[in-house]
């Protein structure tokens with residue numbers, strides 16, 4: 001077992017566990033929103049499928065219209081209409097025009113369009129007060145070319161991408177199955193909200209924060225309830241939960257005699273590492289149990305959520321072959337001081353906003369037991385080991401953006 005790792009070393013080992021395929025399923029378009037594509041998608045069509053008009057107006061031959069002006073309008077004979085979806089099948093000859101509506105195919109013979117605002121209709125004639133222009137013709141395949149890949153395996157299906165998949169002609173989409181992520185809370189003192197709180201008890205908050213984080217990262221949270229600090233019951237609960245793609249436990253990984261998660265995983269599984277030089281989340285543990293990766297998250301509420309964000313979320317992104325990084329950083333000016341820690345990389349919770357530029361202030365009490373910092377913070381302020389940050393200095397910030 002390795003111990004006292006840097007954040008970077010720990011993350012690398014976690015990602016190494018994400019080697020397997022989560023499996024695929026095919027979903028109808030409306031159900032695929034928020035899922036991750038499992039295959040590249042080619043367009044089944046050209047769009048537009050032929051040259052079409054980008055404006056309402058008249059399609060005609062540009063050379064007939066070059067002299068058109070408000071003082072000297074050009075007169076063309078209107079030989080037909082082409083609303084979108086009802087193409088004009090004849091040919092436009094010299095001195096002729098066809099009324100076209102945005103999205104309609106350009107009739108044969110025409111090579112330009114004049115906008116309706118620059119014309120006046122007089123029965124079967126139309127007066128042009130400006131020349132027709134080829135610029136308002138959208139060439140075939142301008143948007144999409146048949147056979148070309150526009151969406152890739154690992155792309156999250158955002159609203160824009162779901163629309164793009166539909167435009168490409170796909171009624172169903174191959175997506176990765178949501179990895180099943182078990183969430184097991186441990187601790188004699190932990191009780192479910194709604195139950196009476198005994199002396200020294202604490203409501204189980206970790207399970208629900210993790211549920212949201214797992215779902216948001218593309219996983220299927222499987223709530224496994226809670227077990228007391230009893231090795232036999234813990235092992236039974238862990239084994240009953242399988243098969244899973246990832247198992248999260250919270251609590252029981254620190255130094256205490258009752259910190260049974262670590263002991264059980266050491267005896268029954270394989271502990272890959274324990275303890276990372278970071279705060280919060282120092283006692284984080286990575287193990288394998290019956291072939292399933294286990295992230296032993298520290299029990300303190302902020303620590304469990306921050307460690308899932310820093311390690312569990314990248315694990316799921318890797319499993320789902322996501323084309324986007326699980327998180328990025330930006331620079332912001334600190335409006336308040338942030339305290340670092342000796343020998344540890346620190347992740348303080350901050351409120352990031354954009355005034356003249358990005359600025360960040362503390363959420364207040366930074367104790368690992370104060371959940372309000374996660375509830376109202378929208379960023380992690382990253383401090384390298386042995387480094388405090390003064391107000392006015394430049395801070396490295398990881399924005400937390402959770403899309404339900």
Ligand SMILES: Nc1nc2c(c(=O)[nH]1)N[C@H]1C(S)=C(S)[C@@H](COP(=O)(O)OP(=O)(O)OC[C@H]3O[C@@H](n4cnc5c(N)ncnc54)[C@H](O)[C@@H]3O)O[C@H]1N2
Pocket residue numbers: 185186187189190202203204205206207250251252253254255256259280281282283297298299300301303368369
């Ligand atoms: N002697 C030492 N003590 C501690 C150390 C250390 O290095 N030496 N590390 C501290 C750090 S840092 C953390 S983080 C915690 C992590 O401890 P555990 O993972 O063993 O967690 P527990 O002891 O079970 O619980 C810690 C804390 O969190 C509360 N908790 C636990 N589960 C839940 C839950 N599901 N929902 C809400 N709150 C929960 C629990 O009541 C405790 O208050 O260890 C430090 N100690």
Ligand code: MOO
Pocket residue numbers: 278279280281282283298300303368
């Ligand atoms: O690392 Mo503990 O996670 O500071 O509270």
